Amino acid sequence: MRSTNSIRWRRTGIALLAAAGLTALPVADGQGTAGGSGAVAAEHPADAGAADRNAGAWRGAWAASPQAPAAPFGPNWSTRGFSDHTVRQVVRVSTGGTRARIELSNRYGTTPLRITGATVARTAEGGAVRPGSLRQLSFGKGRSVTIPAGGTALSDGVPFTVRALESVTVTLYLAEETGPATFHHFAGATSYRAGGDHRADVGGSAFTETSTSWYYLSGVEITGVRTARRDGVVTFGDSITDGVGGTNDVNNRYPDELAERFAAAGKPRSVLNHGIGGNQVTNDTTWAGEKGIARFKKDVLTEPGVRTVIVLEGINDIGGNSWTDGPTPEVSVEQLIEGHRSLIRQAHAKGIKVVGATLTPIKGSFYGTPENEAKRDAFNHWIRTSGEYDAVVDFDRAVADPADPDRILPAYDSGDHLHPGDAGYRAMAEALELDEL
Numbered sequence: 001m002r003s004t005n006s007i008r009w010r011r012t013g014i015a016l017l018a019a020a021g022l023t024a025l026p027v028a029d030g031q032g033t034a035g036g037s038g039a040v041a042a043e044h045p046a047d048a049g050a051a052d053r054n055a056g057a058w059r060g061a062w063a064a065s066p067q068a069p070a071a072p073f074g075p076n077w078s079t080r081g082f083s084d085h086t087v088r089q090v091v092r093v094s095t096g097g098t099r100a101r102i103e104l105s106n107r108y109g110t111t112p113l114r115i116t117g118a119t120v121a122r123t124a125e126g127g128a129v130r131p132g133s134l135r136q137l138s139f140g141k142g143r144s145v146t147i148p149a150g151g152t153a154l155s156d157g158v159p160f161t162v163r164a165l166e167s168v169t170v171t172l173y174l175a176e177e178t179g180p181a182t183f184h185h186f187a188g189a190t191s192y193r194a195g196g197d198h199r200a201d202v203g204g205s206a207f208t209e210t211s212t213s214w215y216y217l218s219g220v221e222i223t224g225v226r227t228a229r230r231d232g233v234v235t236f237g238d239s240i241t242d243g244v245g246g247t248n249d250v251n252n253r254y255p256d257e258l259a260e261r262f263a264a265a266g267k268p269r270s271v272l273n274h275g276i277g278g279n280q281v282t283n284d285t286t287w288a289g290e291k292g293i294a295r296f297k298k299d300v301l302t303e304p305g306v307r308t309v310i311v312l313e314g315i316n317d318i319g320g321n322s323w324t325d326g327p328t329p330e331v332s333v334e335q336l337i338e339g340h341r342s343l344i345r346q347a348h349a350k351g352i353k354v355v356g357a358t359l360t361p362i363k364g365s366f367y368g369t370p371e372n373e374a375k376r377d378a379f380n381h382w383i384r385t386s387g388e389y390d391a392v393v394d395f396d397r398a399v400a401d402p403a404d405p406d407r408i409l410p411a412y413d414s415g416d417h418l419h420p421g422d423a424g425y426r427a428m429a430e431a432l433e434l435d436e437l
Contacts, residue, residue, distance in 0.1 A: 058101070058304050060232060061093035061162075061222040063272040064187070064214050065299045068108035069180035070287040072325065076185070076213050077193065081178035086198040088127050088171045088207055089191045089217050092251045093162055094259035094271040098224030100160040102137065102170055105218040106147040107298075108182040113147045113216070115139070116175040119199045120160060120220075123167035127192035127204025134200060135160055152218070162222065164268035165260060170217055173199040184214040185287075186277040188243045188253060191215065212248060221304065232270035232305040233258070233437060236296065236343075237312035238288075240360060241275025245419030252422040257429030265434055270306075274299045280317045281339035283328040288316070293342045301350050308437055309347055311340065312357035312395060315418075318375045319367035333378045344388060355432075356389030358396035363406040364417035373406060391436065398431035399424045 069078035077087075100120055106113040118137040121129035137155040139145035147153045162168060175197070191214060192207035201207075235241050235255040243253030259271040278288025279295075289295060292313050300309055314336050320328035340356065347354045358380040362368045380396055383389065399420055401409040408417060412424030420428065 058157075058221045058223045059095060059097070059225075059270045060219060060272045060303045060305065061095050061097070061100075061270060062091045062220040063103075063234075063274060063299075063303065064091075064184040064218055065274045065276050065289065065295065066105040066107040066182045066218050067185055067276060067289050068287075069183065070185070072287040073185075076183070077211055077215060078181045078183040078185075078213065081181045082174040082193075082215075083177040084175055084196060086171060086173045086194045086196065086201075086206075087191060087215055088169055088193070088198075088204075089214050090123050090167055090169050090189055090249075091214075091217070091220060092165060092167045092256065093220055093222065094164060094256075094262075095222060095268045096161075096163040096166065096225065097222035098159065098161050099157040099222070100135075100162060100168070101155045101157045101221050102217065103219030103221065104145075104147060104153050104155075104172075104216045105182050106149060106151050106153075106216070109147075109149045109179065111149055111179055113149075113178055114174070114176045115145050115147065115153075115172055115216075116197075117143050117173045117199050118155065119171045120158065121169050121171070122162070123169045125204070126190075127169075127194075127207035129169050129171075129202055129204075131202050134202065136200075154221075157223065161224075164263045168220065170220070171199045171201075172216060173197050181215050183216070184218070184276075186239065186242045186244050187212050187214045188246055188248055189214075189251075190249055219303075229307075230305050231307050232272065232303065234272045234274055234300050234303055234306050234309045235312070236292070236300055236309055237275045237357075238279045238316050239275065239277035240315075240419060241273060241312055242277045243273075243275070243425065244277050245414030245416065246422050246425055250422070252425050254420075254425040254428040257426050258432060261429060261432075261434060267434075272303055272306075275312075278316055279313065280320055280328065280331075281313050281343070282317050282331050282335055283320060285320070285328060286326050291339075293339050293346075296343055296346050301346065301352075306352055308353045308355060310355040310357060310393065310432075311343055311389075312359070314340070314379055315359050315362065315367060315376065318359075318372050318379075319362075322367070322369075333375050333382070336375075336379055337382055341388065353390045355391040355393055355437075356383045357393045358383050360395050360420065360428075361400050361406050361408045362418055363404065363408075366416075367418060368406075393431055395428050395431060398427050 414421040
């Protein structure tokens with residue numbers, strides 16, 4: 001379902017930054033010896049020598065927004081954390097290169113986090129990795145790193161040739177007790193855990209426990225492909241950006257489908273997913289992350305090489321006051337619009353174009369009340385007609401049932417009448433015009 005009218009661009013005189021510089025992050029303390037807690041300069045990591053600079057700038061290949069430990073929908077590993085555990089996590093990169101590094105977050109930790117060691121490899125079946133592909137990672141030239149509470153660490157780059165849309169496996173060994181863990185709840189992918197140190201295992205037999213969340217891992221960056229273009233895309237939003245309702249382990253979220261379209265056109269591009277299930281633009285929540293206007297700076301504006309951000313968020317602001325577990329304050333359409341204006345201003349201040357997305361149908365879902373529908377309609381009208389976004393993508397019309405436009409087309413519905421399924425996410429990605437992005 002491809003609609004050539006789904007996205008409308010308003011030509012503006014936004015001054016784009018001339019180069020894709022890296023933004024400094026909070027740094028981990030440390031020293032350059034194995035087992036020490038080495039200084040990790042996030043903006044200029046210790047390995048970023050002439051070879052990396054000649055190959056091109058670091059580019060985001062995969063990302064996930066950090067969240068505070070919580071278990072609103074059943075047990076996961078975040079609330080207790082880890083002690084003498086190896087955690088193996090599988091992610092698919094949107095663009096390729098010849099060197100890789102990872103980003104680890106202790107944003108919501110209350111104590112320093114010790115990473116005893118880490119590896120990266122190409123993914124095989126389940127918790128296994130492809131023989132010969134495993135690479136030990138270092139941090140400031142040491143194998144371990146201590147990340148302060150609230151901090152972020154980048155590993156050194158390592159030679160690692162990877163293609164666009166290839167899955168890679170990142171393995172962390174956590175020898176010491178971590179306490180509750182910064183994580184990303186709705187991974188839509190299987191993560192694996194083993195007791196003891198199995199970071200260098202090729203096989204997956206030791207990894208007998210599984211989870212559908214990501215832990216500490218917040219980014220994979222790639223370099224080694226020459227490009228002068230600043231063309232990365234960040235998708236920002238809630239569970240519909242996060243991919244809730246899609247099939248686990250098949251990478252059918254709408255940002256994944258968008259990355260596939262770029263690759264199929266012969267132009268692989270950095271497409272980063274910064275959706276959080278349940279997130280709101282205007283309200284903090286106990287389990288769904290900081291409000292969008294606060295986390296936007298941390299999650300979007302720190303990413304390297306970003307040209308465009310697509311914003312799809314607001315349905316939880318509209319319906320959050322009806323949550324049975326921790327309702328949030330009622331949000332008016334005017335308050336929601338002001339929140340979106342804040343996101344637009346933040347992006348424009350960094351020379352980033354912003355695409356506003358209409359909110360998708362809710363009829364038949366637990367949000368589907370006349371009051372909520374009236375707010376959704378009014379907000380979508382503003383998105384379509386105000387001209388405040390640089391462009392508009394009409395996800396609402398892309399997935400709506402033509403016979404009942406307030407409802408998701410049954411073929412696109414995951415079953416809860418709120419979240420699209422795999423086919424719905426594909427339709428959303430097809431509503432975006434690649435040439436305009």
